[in-house]
Amino acid sequence: MEDRFHSPSTPGSPDKPNANRRLTFITDPNSYAVTALMATASSSQVDVLRDFLYSYIAFKSDIGMFSESCGFSNSSLYFHLPFYSWRETHQEPRDLRLKEDGRPLRCVQDMSFLKAESQGTSFKKDYLCEAQVSVLIVTIDDTVWTGYCFVDTYYQPQGERKCVDDYYEDGMQTDPFTQGDANKPILSPTDYFLASLHYQLKVFRDEWMNTAYNFKKRVESYIKGFDYTLAESSVLTNRETQASLAWLFDTQDQLNMLIMSLETSIACWDNFTPQDHFPTIPITQPLKAIQQIFIEMRNCLIVLKNIRTLYDSHEKAV
Known part of the structure; x- marks a missing residue:
């Protein structure tokens, strides 16, 4: 967490507005972290934080803004970016956080069925891992605001996972929301939201493009x-026929899931209409950069749909 105030400006120095901001960054938040957040949240933030947590837990795409007037004039900006990370590894990634029914919070799908037996075996197996990054900015006004960032890292190799301490190494304090210099803070909550969205979208894009490529x-x-x-001569054995049908079913199931998830995230941005929410902000960086990333995501969606076209042709042939 961080409180940030600028000391009064001295003669000849540029004026800097005071800003009181608190930032909370959590990797793989579990039930204990969630309970602590809800117990310490101000009464004006409880409802919006509860909704934010629900969307994070539910693995749900969303980008939006919410305003209300209850004592203080509160508003919130938020985004949820779910993605599927393709991992080729010796050991299946596991999310140790459990739902009430005992299942992991994030699912991991064994994708080894995609490889034909003729391709041989490997010590490593392919896995498709659910993951999400979520950010919430709650403001009272342009000088008093709170930020929350939840990042799933369970699917990454142990030595590559980011933790809070990693952002305070070598005397350089890196902002985990934006990957910028925490010693040169962005004081405007709107600018900070856009900077956070821009950086986290780059992670989102890279994971989706890697998954589409491997699929x-x-x-x-x-x-x-x-x-x-x-297949045409109908001399496939019963085992080969069953294997072929299983490949068709499993491939279609996973491919449709990917397409629907990415389509939903793109639609969330299309429906967000930043010009309506930020009418005073010119269409410059980072808005242009964000829009460019969504162009790349539409191209990634085309790749997935082209795979489905290839799949459909194969299905008809067999």
Whole structure:
């Protein structure tokens, strides 16, 4: 957490507005962290924080703004960016946080079925891991505001996972929301929200593009090695037929899931209409950078849909 005030300006120095901001950054927040947050949140933030936590737990895409007047004039800006991280690893990633029914909060899907048997075996296996980054900015006015950032890291190798201490190494304090210099803070809550969205979208984009690339590579390799002559002559064994049908079912299921998730996230940005929420902000950086990333995400969506077209052609052929 951080409180930030600028001391009064001295003659000849540029004026800097005072700002009181508190930042809370948590990786893989569990039930204990959530309970502590709710217990210490101000009464004016409880409802919006509860809704924010629900969307984070539910693995739900959303980008929005909410305003209310209750004693203080509070407003909040928030985004939830769920994605699927493709991991090729010796050991299955596991989210140790559990739901009430005992299942992990984030699901991990074994994707080894995508590889044809002819491709041989490997000590590493493919996994598709649910993950999400969520940010909430709650403001009283432009000088008093609170930020929350939740980041899933469970799917990353232990040595690569970011923790709070990593942002305070070598005397350089890095802001985990924006990856900027924490000693040169962004004081405007709106500017800070956009800077956070821009940085976290880059993580979101890279994960989606890597997943689309690996999915495409596995499907193309499987189809390239498929013997259509055996399928046409109906000489496939019962085991081979069952394996082929299982591949079709599992591939379609995972592909449709990816397409729907990415489509929803893109639609959330399209519906957000930043010009309506930030009418005084010119369409410059980081808005242009954010818009460019969503252009790249639409291209990534096209890649996934092209995989589905390839899948449909294969399904008809068998």
